[in-house]
Amino acid sequence: MADSVAPPSRSRDLDKLLLRPGNLVGPNFEPGAELRDDLQEYARILVVGAGGLGCELLKDLALSGFKNLEVIDMDRIEVTNLNRQFLFRVEDVGKPKAEVAAKHVMERVSGVNIVAHFCRIEDKEIAFYNDFNIIVLGLDSIEARSYINSVACSFLDFSVPELSLASLSHLLLGYLEYDSDDKPREETIKPMVDGGTEGFKGHARVIVPGVTPCFECTIWLFPPQVKFPLCTLAETPRTAAHCIEYAHLIKWDEVHSGKTFDPDDPAHMKWVYDEAVKRAELFGIPGVTYSLTQGVVKNIIPAIASTNAIISAACALETLKIASGCSKTLANYLTYNGVAGLHIKVTEFVKDKDCLVCGPGVLIELDTSVTLEKFINLLEDHPKLHLSKASVSHRGKNLYMQAPPVLEEMTRSNLSLPLYELMDKIAKDTIHVTGTTSKDDKKTSSLRKLRVVFKGIDGVTDMDMAGGA
Amino acid sequence: MIRLFKVKEKQRELAENANGKPPVKKQSAGELRLHKDISELNLPKTCNIAFPNGKDDLMNFEVTIKPDEGYYLGGNFVFTFQVSPIYPHEAPKVKCKTKVYHPNIDLEGNVCLNILREDWKPVLNINTIIYGLFHLFTQPNYEDPLNHEAAAVLRDNPKLFESNVRRAMAGGYVGQTFFTRCM
Ligand SMILES: [Zn+2]
Numbered sequence: 040m041a042d043s044v045a046p047p048s049r050s051r052d053l054d055k056l057l058l059r060p061g062n063l064v065g066p067n068f069e070p071g072a073e074l075r076d077d078l079q080e081y082a083r084i085l086v087v088g089a090g091g092l093g094c095e096l097l098k099d100l101a102l103s104g105f106k107n108l109e110v111i112d113m114d115r116i117e118v119t120n121l122n123r124q125f126l127f128r129v130e131d132v133g134k135p136k137a138e139v140a141a142k143h144v145m146e147r148v149s150g151v152n153i154v155a156h157f158c159r160i161e162d163k164e165i166a167f168y169n170d171f172n173i174i175v176l177g178l179d180s181i182e183a184r185s186y187i188n189s190v191a192c193s194f195l196d197f198s199v200p201e202l203s204l205a206s207l208s209h210l211l212l213g214y215l216e217y218d219s220d221d222k223p224r225e226e227t228i229k230p231m232v233d234g235g236t237e238g239f240k241g242h243a244r245v246i247v248p249g250v251t252p253c254f255e256c257t258i259w260l261f262p263p264q265v266k267f268p269l270c271t272l273a274e275t276p277r278t279a280a281h282c283i284e285y286a287h288l289i290k291w292d293e294v295h296s297g298k299t300f301d302p303d304d305p306a307h308m309k310w311v312y313d314e315a316v317k318r319a320e321l322f323g324i325p326g327v328t329y330s331l332t333q334g335v336v337k338n339i340i341p342a343i344a345s346t347n348a349i350i351s352a353a354c355a356l357e358t359l360k361i362a363s364g365c366s367k368t369l370a371n372y373l374t375y376n377g378v379a380g381l382h383i384k385v386t387e388f389v390k391d392k393d394c395l396v397c398g399p400g401v402l403i404e405l406d407t408s409v410t411l412e413k414f415i416n417l418l419e420d421h422p423k424l425h426l427s428k429a430s431v432s433h434r435g436k437n438l439y440m441q442a443p444p445v446l447e448e449m450t451r452s453n454l455s456l457p458l459y460e461l462m463d464k465i466a467k468d469t470i471h472v473t474g475t476t477s478k479d480d481k482k483t484s485s486l487r488k489l490r491v492v493f494k495g496i497d498g499v500t501d502m503d504m505a506g507g508a
Numbered sequence: 509m510i511r512l513f514k515v516k517e518k519q520r521e522l523a524e525n526a527n528g529k530p531p532v533k534k535q536s537a538g539e540l541r542l543h544k545d546i547s548e549l550n551l552p553k554t555c556n557i558a559f560p561n562g563k564d565d566l567m568n569f570e571v572t573i574k575p576d577e578g579y580y581l582g583g584n585f586v587f588t589f590q591v592s593p594i595y596p597h598e599a600p601k602v603k604c605k606t607k608v609y610h611p612n613i614d615l616e617g618n619v620c621l622n623i624l625r626e627d628w629k630p631v632l633n634i635n636t637i638i639y640g641l642f643h644l645f646t647q648p649n650y651e652d653p654l655n656h657e658a659a660a661v662l663r664d665n666p667k668l669f670e671s672n673v674r675r676a677m678a679g680g681y682v683g684q685t686f687f688t689r690c691m
Contacts, residue, residue, distance in 0.1 A: 067509075067511065069511075074510060077510050077513075077514060078510055081510060081513045081514045081517050082510065082513055083513070083517075172509065172512075172513045172516070181594050181597065182592070182593055182594050185536065185537060185538075185593065185594050186536070186593070189535075189536060189537065225512065226512055226515070226516070230509070255537050258537075258594075258597055259630075261597065263597070263598075263628070263629075264598065266599075266625040266626050266628070267625065267626065268620060268622060268625055268626050268652065269618055269619070269620045269625060269654055270612070270620040270652040270653055270654055273614070273620075273653070273654050273656070274653055274656065288618070289614070289616070289618060292616040292617075292618070293615075293616055296616075361509060362509060362510055362513070363510060364509070364510070395537055395540050396537055430543065430547035432535075432540075432543050434535060435535040435539065435564060436564050437543070437563050437564055437566070440546070440547050440563070441547050441548075442546070442547055442548065442549050442550070443546070443549045443551065443557050445557065445558060445559070446546070446547075446559065446563055449562075449563040450563060471540050471543065473543060473544040473547050473548070474547075484544065484548055486540060486541065486543070486544040
C-alpha cells in the first residue's frame with residue numbers, strides 16, 4: 040500500500056555513528072550513506088579463532104554491519120564448549136567450529152556472508168591474510184598471536200623477486216613497508232584487533248603495525264607459563280595439576296616410547312586423565328577432572344561467557360572505528376578485570392623502535408657486486424650500527440655464522456660470494472644480523488634488522504615510485 | 509581506512525590473474541633470537557653442538573657433553589634441544605638421548621634442571637642451559653630426584669653409586685635396567 044510505513048532500518052543505530060559528523064571522529068572520517076554502504080561492500084574482515092571469543096566476535100561484527108567476514112579455526116566442537124560458545128548445539132559436537140559458527144551467524148543475520156576455514160593458521164598461504172583489511176584475533180595462544188602478528192608486520196619480507204607486477208606489487212602484496220624516512224606506508228599497514236580472556240580478566244588492543252606497538256614489542260605483557268619442577272611431579276606431588284602434569288610429561292613417555300603426545304587427540308587426553316586419576320588416588324589428592332586435565336595440559340584457564348562478551352564488544356567496536364573512522368581508536372591496550380568489582384583501564388604502550396618484527400630496520404644501500412665479507416666489514420663502519428663480528432641470516436637461511444665452529448665452517452664459503460646472489464637476487468629485502476656493538480668502550484651483543492636495497496635494479500625504483508604516488 | 513580498502517579491492521581484482529606468488533620463508537621472532545644465541549655460543553671443550561638438519565635449522569640441535577671430572581668422566585651424553593617459535597618467552601625442550609644412570613635424569617631422558625622449567629627467564633640463553641647441563645654431571649644431586657633409585661644410592665652409598673655409574677657407562681645392567689655403552 041502506498042501509505043505503508045517502511046520498517047525501521049536495520050542500521051538505525053549504526054547510522055547515528057556513520058551518517059553524522061562529530062567532534063571525536065578519526066582524521067579521515069567522511070560521514071554519509073556512501074560510507075555505510077562502502078563498509079558493507081569493501082571491508083573484508085578475518086576473525087582468527089572460533090572459540091568462546093570468536094563466536095562473540097562473528098556475531099558482533101555481523102551485527103555491526105560488516106558483510107564480508109571469514110573465520111579460521113582448526114578445532115572441532117567439544118561438549119565442554121557448549122556452556123559459552125553459544126553458536127554451538129549438542130548436535131554440533133564433533134563438527135569444525137569455524138564451519139558451524141559461520142553457518143549459524145549467517146542463518147541469524149541476513150545479508151552477511153561468512154567463509155569458514157577449518158585449518159591451522161600456518162596452513163594458509165601468507166597471501167591469504169593479505170586479502171583482509173583488518174584481522175581480528177580471538178585466540179588463546181601466544182604462538183598463534185605471534186604468528187599472525189609476524190604475517191601482518193611484513194616480518195616475512197614480502198618483496199617481489201620478479202617485478203613483473205612493478206607498481207602494483209606492493210599494493211597487491213600489501214604488508215608493512217617503510218619509506219626512506221622510516222615512515223610506514225599507509226597502504227601497507229594491516230591493522231589487527233586482538234582480544235584475549237582468562238577467567239574474569241581480559242584485554243582488547245589495537246595493533247597498527249609501524250604505528251602502535253606490535254605483539255612482539257610487548258610480549259612481556261604475557262605472564263610466563265607456570266612450569267612445575269619435574270622432580271616435584273615425580274617425587275612429591277601436592278596438587279591435582281601436579282598429578283596431571285606427571286601423567287602428561289613423565290608417564291606418557293614411559294609408556295608410549297617415541298610416540299608424541301597430541302593435545303588435540305581426545306584419546307591421548309583421556310589417557311592422561313586416567314593416569315592422573317590413578318596418581319591422585321595414590322597420593323590422596325582430590326580434584327582431578329577431565330576439564331582440569333585439558334586446562335592444565337593445554338594451559339587454558341576456564342573461560343567465562345560474560346568476559347568473552349565484554350572483550351568481544353570492545354574488539355568489534357574498535358574494528359568498526361578503524362574501518363569507518365567514526366571515532367578515534369583505542370590507544371592502545373584495554374584491560375578488563377571483573378574478579379572483584381569491575382575495573383577497566385586503557386594504557387598507551389609505546390612501540391619498541393628496534394623491534395625485529397614491526398620496526399623499520401636500518402636501511403642499507405649496496406651495489407650488487409658487494410660480497411658477504413665486504414658487507415660484514417661495512418657493518419662495522421656503519422654510523423648507525425658499529426656492529427662487529429656479524430652473523431647474517433636471510434629468510435631463515437644462515438648466510439654466515441661466526442660461531443659455533445661447526446656452523447662457521449659450513450657457511451665460510453659464502454663469504455666470497457656477492458650478497459645479491461646469496462639473497463636470491465631480490466632487489467630489496469630484510470635481513471637480520473647479530474654481532475657486537477661498541478659504544479664508549481662498552482660492548483653489547485645485539486640483533487638488528489636491516490633493509491637491504493641493491494642499487495641499479497629496475498624494480499626498486501618502480502616500487503618506490505608507487506609508494507610515493 | 510575505508511577509502512584505502514576500496515582502492516585495494518580494485519587493485520586486488522586487477523591483480524587476481526597476475527599470478528604473483530612470492531616465495532616466503534616463515535621466520536619467527538624466536539628463530540631470530542635463537543640465531544643470536546647460537547652465533548654467540550661460547551662452549552667449553554667438554555661440550556659440542558651439532559645440527560642434524562643442516563645449517564638452516566637452528567631450532568633443533570644436539571649437544572654432546574663429555575665430563576672431564578667427577579663420576580661421569582669419560583662418558584658421552586647427547587641432549588636434544590627443541591626450541592619454540594616464541595623462544596625465549598618459553599624455555600627450549602631438552603631431553604637426554606643417551607640412557608644414563610643419574611639421579612636427576614630419568615630413563616626416558618627427562619631432565620630435572622630448574623632453569624629448564626620453573627626458573628626459566630627470557631634473559632637466560634642456550635649457553636646458560638648447556639652450562640647447567642654440564643653441571644649436572646659434575647655435581648649430581650640427590651635432593652631433586654627423577655631417578656629415585658639412583659638418588660637413594662648416591663645419598664646412602666656414594667661408593668656403590670660410583671661403581672653403578674661406571675658399569676652403566678661401560679654398557680651393562682644396573683639392577684634390572686640395561687644401559688648402552690657411552691664411553
Ligand atoms: Zn614490534
